[in-house]
Amino acid sequence: MRIAMIGTGYVGLVSGACLADFGHHVICVDKDASKIEALRRGEIPIFEPGLDALVASNVKAKRLDFTTELAAPVAEADAVFIAVGTPSRRGDGHADLTYVYSAAREIAAALSGFTVVVTKSTVPVGTGDEVERLIREANPSADVVVASNPEFLREGAAIRDFKFPDRIVVGTSDERGRKVLGDVYRPLSLNQAPMMYTARRTAELIKYAANAFLATKITFINEIADLSEKVGADVQEVARGIGLDNRIGTKFLHAGPGFGGSCFPKDTR
Incomplete structure (x- = not known):
């Protein structure tokens, strides 16, 4: 083609x-x-x-x-x-x-x-x-x-x-x-x-929904990292513990500096 x-x-x-x-x-x-x-x-x-x-x-x-x-x-x-x-x-x-x-x-x-x-x-x-x-x-x-x-x-x-x-x-x-x-x-x-x-509009929304959900997972585990520090827990073990639940999954559950780049900040806005 x-x-x-x-x-x-x-x-x-x-x-x-x-x-x-x-x-x-x-x-x-x-x-x-x-x-x-x-x-x-x-x-x-x-x-x-x-x-x-x-x-x-x-x-x-x-x-x-x-x-x-x-x-x-x-x-x-x-x-x-x-x-x-x-x-x-x-x-x-x-x-x-x-x-x-x-x-x-x-x-x-x-x-x-x-x-x-x-x-x-x-x-x-x-x-x-x-x-x-x-x-x-x-x-x-x-x-x-x-x-x-x-x-x-x-x-x-x-x-x-x-x-x-x-x-x-x-x-x-x-x-x-x-x-x-x-x-x-x-x-x-x-x-x-x-x-x-x-449908065309559904495809357009799938992209935003995917990026918003991934950004949510990153933000969530960072909030849990802050909480872990306050209560004396290990955030990596917490992430593993919740990530082994198939409904949650292990990906994008790594505490760090937060999301950035050219896509997530723009798309979540």
Whole structure:
């Protein structure tokens, strides 16, 4: 299949390289010309173990390319992934969707034939509705399905997380959209990775619900660590004691400095 990946940040670059490694033809698009030139030289702008070799091998195999021009890759694509940034907005902490909506408008102008447009970026519930509205407003004749496909990648383990996922969430009620995304992820389904098809808004909320729950576990065990100090208990043994309960589980029960990074603080707000 032919795939256009809009955005070469953490999510876009890892996803694009992995999809190319599945055998698809992927073109990653970014407006930053210097970044695209660096990627073409094999210079990776982020640290992710194994990503440089993955990019190099797929560029060599002519399955992966980089460009600043959006129109041609979108026109030729079966699926277009929006993987641009959604940084916290100043003042209220809300996800800034400027880049998502700008990408939607540009994509709309370039669509040709049936295409599935997929929001890969973490976006508030209902963003897919607005992306679809913008595309249809800009190009009323477009034969397009807008779907949600949230990512669940951990920095430092992103390639493994992409290739051996706990689940793949696809948010669309359109059968043609389901088929295209089923074909995109067929190598993973052949390895029996769970494919979960839902309504678009449900998929968007799954991402936020997952991050909020994980952030809650981290915050909870840190509160228990404070309590342990006060009462003379060992928080590591407490964590093990509750984590052995299958309803709770052992992961994300390590007391420490609290959660941070680019996702949890923004998403919990």
